[in-house]
Amino acid sequence: MTQPIQVIVSSGGPFHAYHLVRGVHRAGYLKRFITTIFNRLEEGIPREQVRQILLPELAGQAISRLPGAGNLYLSYLVRDNWFDWAARRFVDGGDIFHVFNHFGLYSMRKAKQHGMTTIVERSTAHPIAHETLLSEEYERHGLRLPDSNQRVIDKHLAEYEEADIIMVPSQFVWRTMIENSVPEQKLRRVHFGFDPAVFAPDPSAKQDDVFRIIFVGSISLQKGVQYLLEAFKRLALPNAELLLVGGTFPDSQSFLPTYSGLYRYERFVPHHQLVRLYQQSSVFVLPSIQDGFGMVVYEAAACGLPVITTENVGAEIRDGKDGFVVPIRDPDTLAENLLQLYEDAALRQAMGASARAYVENQTWERYHAELKSHYDNIMGQTD
Numbered sequence: 001m002t003q004p005i006q007v008i009v010s011s012g013g014p015f016h017a018y019h020l021v022r023g024v025h026r027a028g029y030l031k032r033f034i035t036t037i038f039n040r041l042e043e044g045i046p047r048e049q050v051r052q053i054l055l056p057e058l059a060g061q062a063i064s065r066l067p068g069a070g071n072l073y074l075s076y077l078v079r080d081n082w083f084d085w086a087a088r089r090f091v092d093g094g095d096i097f098h099v100f101n102h103f104g105l106y107s108m109r110k111a112k113q114h115g116m117t118t119i120v121e122r123s124t125a126h127p128i129a130h131e132t133l134l135s136e137e138y139e140r141h142g143l144r145l146p147d148s149n150q151r152v153i154d155k156h157l158a159e160y161e162e163a164d165i166i167m168v169p170s171q172f173v174w175r176t177m178i179e180n181s182v183p184e185q186k187l188r189r190v191h192f193g194f195d196p197a198v199f200a201p202d203p204s205a206k207q208d209d210v211f212r213i214i215f216v217g218s219i220s221l222q223k224g225v226q227y228l229l230e231a232f233k234r235l236a237l238p239n240a241e242l243l244l245v246g247g248t249f250p251d252s253q254s255f256l257p258t259y260s261g262l263y264r265y266e267r268f269v270p271h272h273q274l275v276r277l278y279q280q281s282s283v284f285v286l287p288s289i290q291d292g293f294g295m296v297v298y299e300a301a302a303c304g305l306p307v308i309t310t311e312n313v314g315a316e317i318r319d320g321k322d323g324f325v326v327p328i329r330d331p332d333t334l335a336e337n338l339l340q341l342y343e344d345a346a347l348r349q350a351m352g353a354s355a356r357a358y359v360e361n362q363t364w365e366r367y368h369a370e371l372k373s374h375y376d377n378i379m380g381q382t383d
Contacts, residue, residue, distance in 0.1 A: 005379050006094035008111070010034040012056065012083035012103040015123065016192055016295070018042050020098070023368030025049075029375060031094045034087045034107075051090045056082035073146045076102070081155075091116075095379055098167075102152065105159050112162075117378055119188075120163040122173065124292030125312075127156040129176035133290045133312070133328075137221045140329075141254040160186075165378065169293040170314025188374050192315075193364035194298040198275055201304035201356060205279035211240040211342050214281040214305075216274060216296045217288075219256070219265075220249035224287035224310065224328065229259040231335035237342055245269055245277060278303035282348060283341050288313050289328050301359045306351035308337055322355035 007029045011017035013036065022044040024030040033050045036057035040047065060079025080102045087107040091097060097104075097111035098119040108118045124130060131153060135145050160166055160182055167188045168174050174189055213232065217223045225244065232242045242263040248256070269277065274296075278284065284300035285308045297315035301307050307323035309315065319325040324337040341348050 005029045005096060005375055006031040007096045007098055007375065008032045008034065008091060008094050008116075009098045010087050010091075010103060010107055011100040011121075012036055012053075012080055012087075013100070014039070015100060017100065018045065019193070019364050019367065020121070020371065021045050023364070023371045024098075024375075026368055027372040027375070029096075029372070032090060034090045036083065053083055053086045056080075056086065073149045073152055076152055080152075081106075096375060099159075101159060102155055105155055105162070108159065108162060117165070118163045119165045119167055119378075120159050121167050122156075122160075122177075122292075123169050123192075125173055125290045126176040126180040126182065127153040128180050130290055134222055137289050137329075138251070141221060141226075141251070143221075143251060143254055167374070171316065172290075172312060172314040173292045190367060190370045190374065191362060192293050192295050192298070193362050193367040194295060194302050194359065196302060196360075196363055198272055199278070199299045199302040200275075201302075201352075202275075202279045205276060206281075209239065210282075211237060212243055212281040212283075213241070213338065214243045214245065214277060214284050214300070215286065216245045216277075216284075216300070217286065217294075218246050218249055219244055219252045221251045221254065222249075222289050223291070224289050225252070226255040227329060227331045227334060228285055228287045229255065229262060230331040231338060233259060233262055234331065234335050235339060235342075237339075240342065243277065243281065245274070274299065275303060278305060281305060283308065283323075283338065285334070285338075286310070286313055286315075287326070287328075287334060291315075298359045298362055301352075301355035304352040304356045306341060306348055307355055308334065317355060318358060321351065322358050323351050 007024050008031050009021050021033045030049055036053055038050050038052050056079045060075040063078055064075035084103050084106045088110040091107050091110040093114040094116055097116045099108055101120050101122045111118050138145055165188055166186050169192050174187055177187055178184060215228060219225050244263050245266045278300050284305045286294050286297055287310055291313045293314040297307055297309060307317050310326055310328045312328050317323050326333045
């Protein structure tokens with residue numbers, strides 16, 4: 001009888017790691033989960049297989065709060081490298097070492113000493129593509145990326161060079177990898193999912209006739225919120241509201257004051273409570289400059305909302321059917337599509353229903369099944 005595959009997962013932050021680890025455990029493959037501050041309320045992850053490394057996260061948080069634009073990237077360097085180095089002591093053999101990007105160069109080398117296959121999880125664009133897009137956006141707003149960012153990039157690239165496999169969530173990320181000379185044979189793709197038990201339509205939730213545009217994510221230049229605000233300002237629609245949900249990045253101060261009073265802001269909304277905000281909205285917009293996936297796209301679509309994204313958002317929708325896909329940095333097209341949905345309630349309803357049907361099977365269960373299939377193929381345990 002074939003022995004179960006043994007997988008060690010290592011992640012210095014939550015990201016989508018809990019979803020990944022639940023899938024590994026469900027497959028019967030989880031040997032250990034190495035992480036920072038573990039949320040003990042998370043279900044489906046056995047506590048006895050969790051190893052916490054706390055100090056790097058606490059140090060990173062402290063550094064990120066210091067004055068100065070470069071301290072966010074400095075916090076990444078300190079936190080991620082410290083975590084990576086400390087994680088080595090929990091890497092003691094098995095079949096697969098699956099580590100999140102920038103947390104794994106040193107621990108991955110330890111895994112290779114034990115003969116393990118190494119997988120790097122990269123959930124956003126190739127770092128050079130990411131750097132290029134973000135640098136361009138910063139320059140447009142009179143800002144400059146901190147120099148310490150190059151050291152972050154260098155470690156990412158070293159991990160790609162040494163990893164056996166790089167796992168990505170979307171065709172967008174895949175494309176940026178190929179464009180930056182990552183060998184295609186190293187790449188595997190698994191789309192993220194959503195929880196259908198939480199995110200579903202509820203027509204009774206919307207008790208008003210306000211045309212409500214909702215954005216969920218970090219309020220930052222990278223997410224393209226500045227272009228959504230500009231589009232909404234130009235439209236000046238009667239009986240309409242723009243709702244921004246998420247924490248603010250420091251770079252948001254380069255554009256938010258310009259649009260003061262134009263939008264409603266909700267900062268801290270627990271993930272499971274987002275569903276009510278989706279259900280009370282008319283359209284969801286994620287106008288990112290780059291977004292490796294954007295799980296909020298599937299969540300909003302699952303609630304029956306038409307979706308507007310950009311060509312650089314990994315979570316794919318069908319342009320003109322489930323909503324619209326617009327070029328990045330294009331408030332004119334964004335405004336045009338919003339106006340079309342504002343003026344045509346039947347189109348909103350049809351696109352929302354289409355989006356709901358399109359993502360119906362894009363659940364975390366499907367993600368878990370695909371993840372297991374990749375592990376089986378890697379270890380030669382196909383049926």
